Amino acid sequence: MRKILMIVLGIWLLFNPMKAVCSAEQIAVIVNKANQVSKMSSDEVKKLYTNDVLTWSDGKNVNLYDLSTGDPARKDFSNKVLGKDAEKVAEEWANKKITNSAKNPPITVKSSILVLDRVGKDVSAIGYLLKKDVKGENVKIIATID
Numbered sequence: 001m002r003k004i005l006m007i008v009l010g011i012w013l014l015f016n017p018m019k020a021v022c023s024a025e026q027i028a029v030i031v032n033k034a035n036q037v038s039k040m041s042s043d044e045v046k047k048l049y050t051n052d053v054l055t056w057s058d059g060k061n062v063n064l065y066d067l068s069t070g071d072p073a074r075k076d077f078s079n080k081v082l083g084k085d086a087e088k089v090a091e092e093w094a095n096k097k098i099t100n101s102a103k104n105p106p107i108t109v110k111s112s113i114l115v116l117d118r119v120g121k122d123v124s125a126i127g128y129l130l131k132k133d134v135k136g137e138n139v140k141i142i143a144t145i146d
Contacts, residue, residue, distance in 0.1 A: 028131040029143035032123045040143045046081050051103045064106035065115050065127035073130045080145050
């Protein structure tokens with residue numbers, strides 16, 4: 001019985017490697033070090049990424065950064081924070097852009113390095129990446145998603 005369980009687990013991991021690896025990693029939501037925000041709940045982050053909230057408390061527009069839909073951190077973020085898979089979220093944004101109803105769409109970048117770079121240079125920016133990838137003195141973590 002144990003042998004069968006191990007075989008089934010092995011097959012599952014073979015076909016779902018990214019999900020298995022990424023789900024164990026924490027996602028860090030980051031802002032520029034100079035941003036006044038020091039902490040946010042998952043719900044507050046969701047409101048930014050769904051355009052329910054468009055500005056910081058000081059009135060400045062929020063600049064959202066997203067990773068590409070294939071990135072494991074994007075998949076986890078979309079599922080855990082937005083409650084949808086990454087492809088569905090991207091499809092919804094595309095539809096909003098086409099119908100001109102996207103108020104503040106996120107800027108999609110190809111890597112965590114670019115998220116760190118852009119957020120580190122922009123006081124109004126927010127982004128996310130795997131917590132283990134957060135480096136540098138220009139950003140701070142304001143939320144951690146398990």
